[in-house]
Amino acid sequence: MYGLIGRLLRVNLTTGAVTEEAISESMAKKYFGGRGLGTKIYMDEVAKDTDVFSPDNKLILMTGPLTGTFATSAGRLMWITKAPLTGTIGCANSGGEFGPELKFAGFDGVIFEGKAEKPVFLYVNNGKVELRSAEDLWGKTVPDTTDQLVAATDPDAKVCCIGPAGENRVLFAGIMNEKNRAAGRGGLGAVMGSKNLKAVVVRGTGGIKVADNAGFLAACTEARDKLKAHPVTGAGLGAYGTEILVNIINASGGLPINNWRDGAVDRNADDISGETLVEKYLVRNKGCFGCSMACGRVTKVKDGPYKSAGEGPEYEAAWALGSSCGINDLAAICKVNFLCNEYGMDPITLGSTFACAMEMFDKGLLNVEEMGGNLVFGDAASIVEFATKTAKREGFGDKLADGSYRLAESYGVPELSMSVKKQEMPAYDGRSLQGMGLEYATSNRGGCHVRGYLTSPEILGLPVKMDPLVTEGKAAMLKIFQDLTAVVDSIGLCLFTTFGIGLPEIANMLRTCTGWDLTDEEILATGDRIWNMEKLYNLGQGFTKTDDTLPPRLLHEPLPEGPAKGKVCELDDMLPEYYNLRGWDKDGVPAKAKLTELGL
Amino acid sequence: MIVKYFAYFRKDAGCKEETLLLAPLSVLELLNKLSEIHGQRLRKRLLTADQTEIHPDVIFLIDGRNIDFIDGKDTMVSQDAIVSLFPRVAGG
Numbered sequence: 281m282y283g284l285i286g287r288l289l290r291v292n293l294t295t296g297a298v299t300e301e302a303i304s305e306s307m308a309k310k311y312f313g314g315r316g317l318g319t320k321i322y323m324d325e326v327a328k329d330t331d332v333f334s335p336d337n338k339l340i341l342m343t344g345p346l347t348g349t350f351a352t353s354a355g356r357l358m359w360i361t362k363a364p365l366t367g368t369i370g371c372a373n374s375g376g377e378f379g380p381e382l383k384f385a386g387f388d389g390v391i392f393e394g395k396a397e398k399p400v401f402l403y404v405n406n407g408k409v410e411l412r413s414a415e416d417l418w419g420k421t422v423p424d425t426t427d428q429l430v431a432a433t434d435p436d437a438k439v440c441c442i443g444p445a446g447e448n449r450v451l452f453a454g455i456m457n458e459k460n461r462a463a464g465r466g467g468l469g470a471v472m473g474s475k476n477l478k479a480v481v482v483r484g485t486g487g488i489k490v491a492d493n494a495g496f497l498a499a500c501t502e503a504r505d506k507l508k509a510h511p512v513t514g515a516g517l518g519a520y521g522t523e524i525l526v527n528i529i530n531a532s533g534g535l536p537i538n539n540w541r542d543g544a545v546d547r548n549a550d551d552i553s554g555e556t557l558v559e560k561y562l563v564r565n566k567g568c569f570g571c572s573m574a575c576g577r578v579t580k581v582k583d584g585p586y587k588s589a590g591e592g593p594e595y596e597a598a599w600a601l602g603s604s605c606g607i608n609d610l611a612a613i614c615k616v617n618f619l620c621n622e623y624g625m626d627p628i629t630l631g632s633t634f635a636c637a638m639e640m641f642d643k644g645l646l647n648v649e650e651m652g653g654n655l656v657f658g659d660a661a662s663i664v665e666f667a668t669k670t671a672k673r674e675g676f677g678d679k680l681a682d683g684s685y686r687l688a689e690s691y692g693v694p695e696l697s698m699s700v701k702k703q704e705m706p707a708y709d710g711r712s713l714q715g716m717g718l719e720y721a722t723s724n725r726g727g728c729h730v731r732g733y734l735t736s737p738e739i740l741g742l743p744v745k746m747d748p749l750v751t752e753g754k755a756a757m758l759k760i761f762q763d764l765t766a767v768v769d770s771i772g773l774c775l776f777t778t779f780g781i782g783l784p785e786i787a788n789m790l791r792t793c794t795g796w797d798l799t800d801e802e803i804l805a806t807g808d809r810i811w812n813m814e815k816l817y818n819l820g821q822g823f824t825k826t827d828d829t830l831p832p833r834l835l836h837e838p839l840p841e842g843p844a845k846g847k848v849c850e851l852d853d854m855l856p857e858y859y860n861l862r863g864w865d866k867d868g869v870p871a872k873a874k875l876t877e878l879g880l
Numbered sequence: 881m882i883v884k885y886f887a888y889f890r891k892d893a894g895c896k897e898e899t900l901l902l903a904p905l906s907v908l909e910l911l912n913k914l915s916e917i918h919g920q921r922l923r924k925r926l927l928t929a930d931q932t933e934i935h936p937d938v939i940f941l942i943d944g945r946n947i948d949f950i951d952g953k954d955t956m957v958s959q960d961a962i963v964s965l966f967p968r969v970a971g972g
Contacts, residue, residue, distance in 0.1 A: 511937045511968045520887055522971025527886045531964040533944045545944075550896070554971075555887060575971065595971045733972055739946075740939070740970050747949040779970055843944030 281305050282491040283345025283794040284313055284388045289409060291402060293475050294335060294394030298409050303388060308345070309796050310879065313388065315371050316770035316810040318342035318360035321391065322369075323813065328820040332362045333449065333474040335395035341382070341440075341480065342389035344772025348380030348569065349488050350497065351789045352504045353774035355380055355569030357457070362821075363466035365451045365629065365683055366701045366726040369817040372454065372468050373769055375568035376461035378482065381438040385484025392477060401441075401479035403433055406486065414478035419444060421622040422456045425479060434483040441479035442469040443624030445671040449473055450681040452629035456621065460576075460591035461568070464626040466703065466725055491795030499788040503781050508572055510780035512740070517575040517776065518565055522595040523554030525707075525735075530603075532739055532748065533842025534712040537603045538657050539635035540698045540833055544709040545842045548608035552598050556610055566591070573776060579614055586611040586664065590618030593627065596729065599707040600631025605638060606657035613660075616667045623671035629683050630670060632704035634663055636684035636696050645691050651676040695832045701726035701823065710834050710851075712844035713738045715746065715754035718854045721828050722758070724814040730775055732761035742779055749843070751850045755858035763807030770810060809878040812862075812870050816880065825868040828855060883914065883963045892922040901959075907940060908932070908953040910963070925967065939966040 281303070288301045303317070311317040318340045330336045339361045346354040357379030363370025382389075386407040399414040417425050422443040429439045438458060445453035446469030453469030454462045463469075472478075490496045507513040516524060529535045530549035537546045550556060561581055567574030580589040586609075593601070593613055597620070601613045620627040638657045640646045648654055652675040655662050669677030679687050684697040684704055698705055703726030710717025715734030723731040737757060738748035746753060764783060768775050771790055778786075787800045798806075818827075829835070834849045859866065863874030870880075884897040893914070902913065912931060915923035926935055933953065934940060940947045941964040947955045957963060 512970045516887065516967065516969025517971065520969060520971075524887055524969045525971045528939065528964075528966050528969075531884070531886075531941050531944055531966075532946075555890065729972060735972060736970070740968055741946075741948065742968075742970075745946075745948050747946075749949075776972070843941075 281308065282489050283349065284308055285383055285386060285488065287387050289387050289390040289404070291390060291392050291411070292394045293392060293396040293400065293477060296411055298411065309798070310806070311810065312767070312770035312806060313344035313347070314342050314356065314358040314770040314772055315360065315373070315766060316806065318358055318389065319369060319371060319810065319813055319817070322360050323817055330362070332364045332367070332471060335475070337361060337471065339392040339468070339471050339475065339477070340389060341392070343379045343383055344770055345794050346789060347772030348383040349490060349793060350500045350570070351773065351793065352500060352507055353568065353571040353573060353777050354772050355571065356769070356772045356774055357382070357463070358769060359455050359463045359468045361468055361471045363468065363725060364449070364470045365467040366703045367821055368701055368725050368823065369814045370466040370468050370725060371769070372463035372465050374455070374457055374461045374463040375571070375774060376438070376458040377569045378438040378440050378457040378461070379772065380569045381482045381484050383484070383488055384486045385482045386486055390480065392475060395474065396476035399476045399478045401429065401477070401481060403481045405434065405483045417478050418447060422624050423459050423622055426459050429479055429481050433481050437481050437483040439479055439481050441624070442472045443622060443671070445623045445625040446470055446473035448671065448673045448681065450625055450671060450673065451683050451686075452626040454624050454626050456624050460621050462621065462626070465628065465728060469624050490793045492792040495792035496789065499785070499792045503777070503785045503789060504572060506785065507777060507780040512742070513573050513776065513780035517573045520554040520558060521565065521575050521577045523557050523577070523593065523598055525595040526553040526598060527555065528739060529708060532712060533839065533844045534709045534748070535599060535603050535707070536709045538606050539604060539639040539696065540709065540831070541639055543840045543842065544712055544844070546603040549603065551608040552602040552610045552613060554595070560610065561614055568774065571774065575776065581611045581614050584611055585661070586615035588615045588618050590614070590621055592621070593617035596706040597627035597631065600628045600635070600704070601663060604631055604635040605663060607660050607663065609660040612664060616663050619664070619667045619671070623667070625671055628706045629704045630667065631663070632698055633680050633684040633687060634666065636688055636698065637680065639696055640688065640691060640693065645693065698831050698833065699727050700830060701827055703727045708735055709839070709844070710830060710849040711839045711847045712842065713748045714751050714849060714854070715748070715758060717830055717834060717849035717851055718754055718758055718858060721830050721851055721855065722858060724811065724818060731765055732758045733765070733775070734758055734761060736779065743782060749847065751853040755854050755861055758858065759861050762811055763804050766807035766810040767803055770806070805878070809880060812875065812878055812880055815870060819869060828868055881957060881959055881961045881963060883965065886964065886966045887969050889922070889925060889965050889967060892925055893918045904956055904958050906953065907934065907947055907955045907957060910957050926965070937968040939968060941966070
């Protein structure tokens, strides 16, 4: 096989048995790898009524055919299981160098099943595989775990691990690699923790075969040249990182403040912006494997109460911990972001859960005594304090660790959770970006911005200009974005490449790499197949049309100011058309003919 | 009117924002005016070489609305408008 190595590891943590399995090429051609192939394996092997923390649940690590190749920005890996936060299919991806290293070590992915009696880590070194004790690592942070494992194995090893948040089953614990890269959303780190699996360590020096060396080189060079020449992927992301979005989303009236309660114009937005991050705290930028964009931020707060160092924050994290909490202290936001990386925790859900608690405090539903502290809008010190309490499930942190929906629901006010399918929406108000509202409502993993990023046409005019305030055309564009994103997530490419290149360039790299005779249309149809497969999983978990919605606030509370003043999200205008374009019935269920067409 | 600059436009303009006392004028006229004030470097960022079109990599907002969805370069900018100028940069 080309692109993919063609081999998977199966690790039974209960028995300690490790076996190797071949990947069938016909299956790979149908689902590619990463998100697609990983979800297919998961759905084939795990009964739909399996409890997320049961030993019968499985956790799958999967790379794609382009991962680790010369293709630009192809360093992605994907983790797949049921998501503890949402109960939907859970898949979260990450960059860095771990994914390529796994392939260099001889494997495309790993299927973890069962539960270890005591904490363990998996060590893969050029085809040799062993489970080792991690008892001395349990309780340690991500950086400490990583350093200790590198010292114990190989100085060039790459480490993927959970921190205390995953061990404590925080429902939004992430799986971290190389200390600061995160498969962040949905709580997959809690599944890893439930299996007593602390880490995966890989070291490899092998290669990856491609079908057409000259053709692949030409395709990759063409894509790389286009990315370098593009203003977003060539200059912008490297210079300012994702945080550059703070000001433009705010100026467009789409940056939600104070738990989305008080509008979407933050008068202090510039204090937490990408420009300010560069001016005050940026040490250098950093790229993932084979990436020319280098959007990562190595940052340092040199002095003051939040003196610390690490990486980030990304735009959505800065918003969640900043504007959504009424906080404009970027040093404090950096500090909490660093803590999230150290504990292995999603800063989007964390910040949004803080914001929900702050509004509950405003309404008199929570008090200082009950919280054991002061979680109020604008109090930067409190989010530092409660980040640690949440990761350790200490005191009120135990409630915060279950996310905003369960917190608000336990007090009878679930409407104060700004979430979809119990996962918090990030950073783009669906009242001022109508297409993003539809995107959140239909995302297969709950409130999420990277399943069909309509911010691109609505704000940036890429690849076409679409008025953010209108609903017309959004359903059709979203379907294309969702399908293409499923492809990108399944072949191992970074989603950010799609700012600068499109389906033709991506398809050309995939074809020349794998040798698969797939047309552009067939490749995009594979994205459609993956999307429908995920939808079928969610339907099997009991999700219905009533879950394809938004918090009441976005549907019924008009924005008070800004360019979208008076607007709510007109979801009812878009959802029926979206279902129709997908070939689903009026209840959002895929028609039999559609499933037959997709080979599902 | 208030003109706000973002990302590397700040370096080109030498400021984060400025208040200008100008009679109502079109977007294209305003960009030419800003180029006169701040010089060639900003002009190259904001306008095409013949100075008759807005550079395709400029996002121009008036009170938060993208001029692409008003009247483009012919959109009139009032005296009390807040103008935001962004290069086409992104994240997510």
